[in-house]
Structures are given as C-alpha cells and as structure tokens.
Amino acid sequence: MSIHRIGKNPGLPASTPAPVAPTGAASRPFSVGAPGPGAVAGSTATAVSPAEQVRGGELSLDAYLDLRVQEATRHLEGRLGPGDLARIQKTLREQLTTDPALQALVKGATGLTPSVDP
Amino acid sequence: MILPRRALLLATLAACTRKQTPAASLAPEGYDLLDWSFPDSPDGSERAVVLVPRGAGPFPALIALHGRGEAVRSPEVGAYGWLREYQIGNALAALRRGKLTEGDLAYLVTPPRLSELNQGLSKTPFQGMILVFPHAPDFPSPTQEALTDRYGAWLLEQLLPKLRASSPVASAVGIDGVSMGGRMALRIGLKNPKVFASVGSLQAAIRAEDAPGLAELAHGYRQARPGGKIRLLTSDGDFFRGAITQAHKALEQASVPHDFIEVAGPHNYQFNQGPGAIEMLLWHDRALREAG
Numbered sequence: 026m027s028i029h030r031i032g033k034n035p036g037l038p039a040s041t042p043a044p045v046a047p048t049g050a051a052s053r054p055f056s057v058g059a060p061g062p063g064a065v066a067g068s069t070a071t072a073v074s075p076a077e078q079v080r081g082g083e084l085s086l087d088a089y090l091d092l093r094v095q096e097a098t099r100h101l102e103g104r105l106g107p108g109d110l111a112r113i114q115k116t117l118r119e120q121l122t123t124d125p126a127l128q129a130l131v132k133g134a135t136g137l138t139p140s141v142d143p
Numbered sequence: 144m145i146l147p148r149r150a151l152l153l154a155t156l157a158a159c160t161r162k163q164t165p166a167a168s169l170a171p172e173g174y175d176l177l178d179w180s181f182p183d184s185p186d187g188s189e190r191a192v193v194l195v196p197r198g199a200g201p202f203p204a205l206i207a208l209h210g211r212g213e214a215v216r217s218p219e220v221g222a223y224g225w226l227r228e229y230q231i232g233n234a235l236a237a238l239r240r241g242k243l244t245e246g247d248l249a250y251l252v253t254p255p256r257l258s259e260l261n262q263g264l265s266k267t268p269f270q271g272m273i274l275v276f277p278h279a280p281d282f283p284s285p286t287q288e289a290l291t292d293r294y295g296a297w298l299l300e301q302l303l304p305k306l307r308a309s310s311p312v313a314s315a316v317g318i319d320g321v322s323m324g325g326r327m328a329l330r331i332g333l334k335n336p337k338v339f340a341s342v343g344s345l346q347a348a349i350r351a352e353d354a355p356g357l358a359e360l361a362h363g364y365r366q367a368r369p370g371g372k373i374r375l376l377t378s379d380g381d382f383f384r385g386a387i388t389q390a391h392k393a394l395e396q397a398s399v400p401h402d403f404i405e406v407a408g409p410h411n412y413q414f415n416q417g418p419g420a421i422e423m424l425l426w427h428d429r430a431l432r433e434a435g
Contacts, residue, residue, distance in 0.1 A: 074199075093307075093308045093309075094304075094308055096307060096308075097303075097304040097305070097306075097307035097308035098304050098307075100299065100303065100337055100338045101299065101300060101304070103337075104299070104337070105300070113300055113301075113304060117304050117305065117308055120305065120308075121308060121309070126177060126178075126179065126309075127305070127308070127309050130177075130309040130310065131309070134311075
C-alpha cells in the first residue's frame with residue numbers, strides 16, 4: 026500500500042493525485058488521463074441538439090420542454106414511484122414556464138420564451 | 144509538515160483583508176451565476192447558487208457542499224459560501240491560467256506537491272464544469288443520518304432536475320464537500336451511485352467509528368457503479384485526519400478502489416481558499432471527464 030503524504034513522497038507521476046495502490050483483484054487505481062472517447066467535450070459535435078431543433082423549427086417549444094423534463098428526471102426512474110415521479114415532473118414543467126430565471130435560460134437556449142397557455 | 148511562519152502570516156493577512164463582495168460581482172470570468180430559491184424544500188426555504196460556464200456544453204457538474212460555519216448562519220450565507228468565504232473564483236482563475244503558484248494555494252503547499260499539480264495541469268489542462276453550491280443545513284447528531292438522507296432526496300428530486308432542465312449538464316455529476324459538507328457528500332454520493340460518477344470529500348467531519356459504515360456504503364457504490372470514483376482528502380493539520388485515515392483503511396480492507404491523499408495545511412478557511420478548492424476542482428474535473 027502506498028499512501029501519499031505530501032512532502033514525504035514526491036516521486037509519484039505528475040498527473041495522478043496520489044492514487045491508492047490496489048489491494049485486491051477488484052482494485053484498480055483511478056488514473057487521470059486525457060478525456061476518452063466518451064468524454065463530454067465534443068461528444069455532441071455532430072448531433073443536432075433539441076434546442077437547435079427548436080431554433081430550426083423542427084421541434085415545438087412544448088415538445089422541447091417535455092423532453093427536458095424527461096431528461097432532467099431520468100435519474101429518478103426506479104428510485105421513485107410513478108406518482109411521485111409524475112408530481113416532480115409536473116412541478117418542474119410548471120417552473121419552466123413560470124419561473125423568470127428558468128424562462129430566461131430556456132430563451133437563451135431556444136430563442137423562445139416559454140409561457141403558460143392562456 | 145511545518146510551513147514557514149512567514150507563509151502562515153501571509154495567508155492569514157490575505158484572508159483578513161478580504162471584504163464581503165456583492166453577489167452580482169461574484170461570478171468568475173467565463174461563468175454565469177444563477178441564484179435559486181426553493182421555498183418548498185423539506186428543511187424550509189433552501190437556496191442554491193449555480194455557476195454555469197459560458198458555451199454550448201454539455202458540461203459535467205459538481206455539487207459542492209460547505210462546512211458548518213456557513214450552515215449555522217443562513218441559507219444565503221451557505222449558498223454563497225464557496226464563492227464568498229472560500230473564494231473559489233480565485234481557484235478557478237488559477238486553474239484556467241494553467242500554472243499554480245504558492246499564493247494560489249494560500250501558501251499551504253509543499254514544493255513537491257506544487258510541482259506535481261503543475262505538471263498534471265500541463266499534461267491535462269483544467270476544462271471546467273458547472274458548479275452547484277446548495278446551502279447545507281447543520282443537522283443534530285441523533286437524527287443526523289436520516290436528515291442527511293432527506294436532504295439528499297431534496298438534492299436529487301428538486302435541485303438536480305431543475306439544473307438538468309435548465310442548463311447544459313452532461314451525464315456525469317459529482318459531489319464533494321468540506322468538513323460537515325464532506326461528511327454529507329460521502330453519505331449522499333455513495334448512497335446514490337446511479338446519480339454520482341465521482342464522490343469526494345475535503346477534511347470530512349467523520350468519526351473513527353463511522354469508518355466501517357462508510358466502507359460498506361463505498362463497497363455498494365462500486366458494486367453498482369464499477370467506474371465510479373471515490374476520494375478521501377485530509378491534511379496534516381486536520382482535526383479529522385485520524386478518522387479519515389481510518390476510513391481509508393476500512394475501504395482498503397474492503398477492496399474498494401479509491402484515492403486517499405494527505406496534503407499540507409490546517410482545517411480552516413485558508414485551507415478551503417487554497418488547496419481545498421484547487422484539489423477538489425482538479426480531481427473532479429478529471430474524474431468526471433473520465434466518467435464521461
């Protein structure tokens with residue numbers, strides 16, 4: 026086992042913030058490297074985002090908001106019951122059309138301001 | 144490690160001469176600041192400050208929890224804790240420059256560690272992420288774990304959906320925190336492997352007897368998310384150094400891969416303003432991008 030106590034063991038590789046040595050078969054020290062193929066930067070470079078689809082008239086603002094709500098709560102699927110999940114989704118959907126700060130963010134992304142249906 | 148008296152004096156002076164900054168001017172260069180209130184949160188009126196990098200994204204996101212000093216004051220003080228009290232804007236600026244100085248780390252760094260950080264930055268530049276600073280309440284001991292779980296549910300069910308619906312968040316989200324916030328981040332992060340790709344803590348306020356329970360949570364986290372990253376950070380002047388070292392040993396005994404690091408510095412605001420902020424940002428920047 027190697028524990029990195031700063032100032033006492035300066036010989037570790039430059040890009041690894043003191044990994045702990047593996048101790049078992051399942052152990053694999055986390056090594057910091059260049060972003061992999063799944064890394065965020067550039068991962069959607071060729072895809073047309075939903076916001077761009079709204080700007081291009083291919084997707085309605087309502088459909089965009091529904092999509093954002095679905096994506097925003099995906100991590101709750103399986104964690105919450107259908108009723109609780111639906112309640113959170115409904116609240117979030119309302120916030121997107123009534124909260125000025127969120128409206129501004131949606132407008133910044135899509136060019137359109139969401140509002141409550143008259 | 145004993146730091147030179149001059150370095151400690153300089154760091155103390157620097158901290159004492161900083162004044163309260165208006166919220167509007169706190170957004171670091173290249174970031175937009177959002178200030179959200181949650182009047183329907185279970186613990187009362189919660190508040191969160193969000194820094195969103197300018198650009199199309201998507202960006203990974205890090206939820207960073209503050210310590211008890213801010214928790215006992217107000218949701219507003221807590222939400223702005225990392226910006227005002229811990230001055231994370233300075234750390235962001237230093238990391239974006241790509242070369243750190245002793246001053247960037249509040250003079251709480253050894254030459255070998257400074258060199259190591261700079262070599263790492265040179266090889267893998269800091270890219271940045273969405274930063275989320277929610278107020279974290281101070282929960283009393285007898286019901287601390289249950290209340291932390293309730294707070295974690297608020298993070299997952301109200302804060303994170305709002306963030307994901309309104310900002311260009313990539314799939315990778317991390318959680319970290321300092322002292323009290325570090326203890327909370329470990330519990331919330333390790334209990335929610337589906338959500339958090341990286342779980343870290345700075346000088347987490349844990350007790351030695353918490354170590355087996357943390358190892359069990361960490362084991363479950365890695366079982367559910369084999370690529371998930373875990374880190375425990377302490378320092379040579381940290382009150383919780385012994386307990387954190389115990390937790391590290393417990394994780395090691397349970398064969399849970401993780402990073403453990405002991406750096407220089409005390410358990411105080413200067414640490415948060417220097418090595419705390421920089422170590423946290425740098426580790427998650429790399430961990431989250433590796434997680435994808």
